[in-house]
Amino acid sequence: MSKYWHVVRIGIQNTLVYRFNFLARAAFTLVPLMATIYVWRTIYEGRESSVLGYTLGKMVSYYLLALLVDTFTAVTDDDWQVASDIKDGNINQFLLKPMDYLTYRFCLFGAGRLIYAIAALLPLGLFFLWHRAELYLPAAGSTYAWFLLSLALAGLLQFLISYIMALMAFWVLEVSTLIILLYGLEYAASGHLFPLDILPPLAQSLIMWTPFPYEVFLPVSIYLEQVSRVNLVQGIAIQCLWVAIMYGVARWVWQRGIRRYSAVGG
Amino acid sequence: MGWRAGYGSGAFAVTAPLEADNEVMAAKLKPTVPSIPASGRGMFRPGWIGRLRHYFSIYLLLWRNSVVREMSFKSNFLMWIVVEMLWFSLQLVFVDVLYRHTDHIATWTKWEVVMLMGGSHFIQMIFSAFFLSNCVQLSEHIRSGKLDFMLLLPVNTRFLVSLRQVDLGGFVNAGTGLVIMAFAANKLHWTPTWGQALGFLALSAASVTIHYSLMLLISSVSFWTVRAQGIVWGYYNLFSLARLPDEAFRGLFKAFFTFAVPMLLVANVPVKWLLNRLGSPWEMALLWFASLWFLFLSELAWRFALRHYTSASS
Numbered sequence: 001m002s003k004y005w006h007v008v009r010i011g012i013q014n015t016l017v018y019r020f021n022f023l024a025r026a027a028f029t030l031v032p033l034m035a036t037i038y039v040w041r042t043i044y045e046g047r048e049s050s051v052l053g054y055t056l057g058k059m060v061s062y063y064l065l066a067l068l069v070d071t072f073t074a075v076t077d078d079d080w081q082v083a084s085d086i087k088d089g090n091i092n093q094f095l096l097k098p099m100d101y102l103t104y105r106f107c108l109f110g111a112g113r114l115i116y117a118i119a120a121l122l123p124l125g126l127f128f129l130w131h132r133a134e135l136y137l138p139a140a141g142s143t144y145a146w147f148l149l150s151l152a153l154a155g156l157l158q159f160l161i162s163y164i165m166a167l168m169a170f171w172v173l174e175v176s177t178l179i180i181l182l183y184g185l186e187y188a189a190s191g192h193l194f195p196l197d198i199l200p201p202l203a204q205s206l207i208m209w210t211p212f213p214y215e216v217f218l219p220v221s222i223y224l225e226q227v228s229r230v231n232l233v234q235g236i237a238i239q240c241l242w243v244a245i246m247y248g249v250a251r252w253v254w255q256r257g258i259r260r261y262s263a264v265g266g
Numbered sequence: 267m268g269w270r271a272g273y274g275s276g277a278f279a280v281t282a283p284l285e286a287d288n289e290v291m292a293a294k295l296k297p298t299v300p301s302i303p304a305s306g307r308g309m310f311r312p313g314w315i316g317r318l319r320h321y322f323s324i325y326l327l328l329w330r331n332s333v334v335r336e337m338s339f340k341s342n343f344l345m346w347i348v349v350e351m352l353w354f355s356l357q358l359v360f361v362d363v364l365y366r367h368t369d370h371i372a373t374w375t376k377w378e379v380v381m382l383m384g385g386s387h388f389i390q391m392i393f394s395a396f397f398l399s400n401c402v403q404l405s406e407h408i409r410s411g412k413l414d415f416m417l418l419l420p421v422n423t424r425f426l427v428s429l430r431q432v433d434l435g436g437f438v439n440a441g442t443g444l445v446i447m448a449f450a451a452n453k454l455h456w457t458p459t460w461g462q463a464l465g466f467l468a469l470s471a472a473s474v475t476i477h478y479s480l481m482l483l484i485s486s487v488s489f490w491t492v493r494a495q496g497i498v499w500g501y502y503n504l505f506s507l508a509r510l511p512d513e514a515f516r517g518l519f520k521a522f523f524t525f526a527v528p529m530l531l532v533a534n535v536p537v538k539w540l541l542n543r544l545g546s547p548w549e550m551a552l553l554w555f556a557s558l559w560f561l562f563l564s565e566l567a568w569r570f571a572l573r574h575y576t577s578a579s580s
Contacts, residue, residue, distance in 0.1 A: 020491070032507065035507050038510075039364070039371060039514045043368045043371055046370065181348075181349060193363075194360065194363050
């Protein structure tokens with residue numbers, strides 16, 4: 001186990017180099033977010049009723065929380081690194097050393113997220129403070145616990161899905177288009193763009209069959225207390241199931257990939 | 267992860283394998299070297315017309331190079347067009363979802379906003395076709411020391427850095443933007459006059475200039491930080507403002523993104539002109555002024571950066 005702690009420490013040191021980048025990144029993310037909030041404000045101005053159960057305060061909170069989930073769970077660079085490790089033959093060493101590549105990658109991902117979250121603390125904190133009047137705070141303490149659990153699972157799920165996509169580098173020379181396509185799907189279907197429950201029912205039920213809503217939409221809805229107790233437990237269970245499935249797929253794809261792998265470069 | 271994050275890294279990824287072509291380009295540029303006399307450029311070249319023609323011929327070569335390059339990665343070329351279309355359609359989905367719950371945002375109706383999105387996409391893609399990957403690659407040129415090589419060539423370095431590659435896919439995507447605009451115009455039962463169409467193109471040119479100048483300004487930061495990825499990525503976030511109606515914004519935010527970083531002008535003004543809903547002609551004047559001002563600023567920053575440039579490697 002201790003060797004993986006070393007990996008985490010190395011990861012932290014490596015990402016600390018980019019702390020300014022991270023800060024800039026976190027600050028710039030707020031611009032489109034503010035724009036979205038402005039647009040929703042304008043929409044709410046012309047009407048008295050709420051949009052399908054979302055008051056303006058809840059709508060704003062939705063986007064704030066989605067940003068928070070994103071800060072802790074989004075895969076930014078890890079998938080590109082995995083792909084280039086495969087292309088450049090850097091994974092050779094993992095085939096020889098007693099170190100598991102998936103665990104190694106996960107440690108680096110965790111370290112990167114940690115540093116990013118710390119760097120984002122200041123801009124995000126200020127932004128939340130600014131919107132504190134509208135920010136929804138759940139009354140029940142258990143909501144926070146469920147939210148944290150769901151957040152952790154969402155992080156695992158995001159990591160595993162991106163990892164699997166990056167492993168396509170074993171078969172395809174240019175994975176970047178695949179990765180961007182995946183970003184596109186995730187962006188719309190995970191609930192980044194808008195709360196998924198304002199979609200027409202058919203689109204909604206289709207999306208709920210994919211793993212994407214469990215990356216952002218579920219944790220945020222749990223926080224906003226938009227899900228009943230039964231649905232909450234069921235949601236977490238499905239989230240766990242998706243994590244297990246993706247873990248299995250990741251292992252399987254790696255096995256298949258290694259068989260094809262011919263260590264170019266290295 | 268904002269989609270810009272992925273997009274930004276993607277731009278890097280797609281250009282990386284093309285770097286090998288640099289020598290090819292050098293070889294192609296070389297024949298032009300003897301045509302410029304070592305001293306007294308003005309003596310042999312008859313004035314600015316001659317120089318313009320000279321630069322034009324270089325640019326033609328760069329175009330030919332880019333075509334050859336794109337054609338040798340055909341599937342990649344097609345895939346990127348698909349990706350761009352996907353992102354564009356996601357934005358349209360967003361508009362559709364919004365308008366399921368309202369019939370106007372400020373005073374903009376659904377198809378007017380679709381028009382704006384199409385216009386914004388068109389302008390952004392024309393910008394990508396000519397300048398984007400070149401600006402993004404600047405930090406890579408600095409890091410790898412290729413900039414030294416470009417500084418030695420007997421052409422204006424800014425010209426070479428800004429226009430080295432043409433992204434042909436950008437033109438296809440700009441076409442998609444136009445198609446969407448035509449579709450929206452049809453839905454609005456409205457045909458633009460020639461004056462409106464030409465005015466739209468002229469104003470778009472100003473907007474492309476603003477995009478380019480801002481991007482070069484931002485990329486110039488990489489003279490100091492070397493890895494400008496985070497900053498370049500930030501620009502994509504700013505871009506996303508352009509496709510929203512300016513009326514939705516208020517206060518300091520609106521003032522900042524109108525005057526300091528004129529993102530709320532670049533698509534809004536041309537499309538508003540096209541739809542005949544400009545509040546006052548001053549908006550157009552402001553757009554033109556902004557384009558000249560940022561062109562000037564970027565030249566200042568570029569010169570300042572070059573003066574302080576010490577090669578990163580050799």
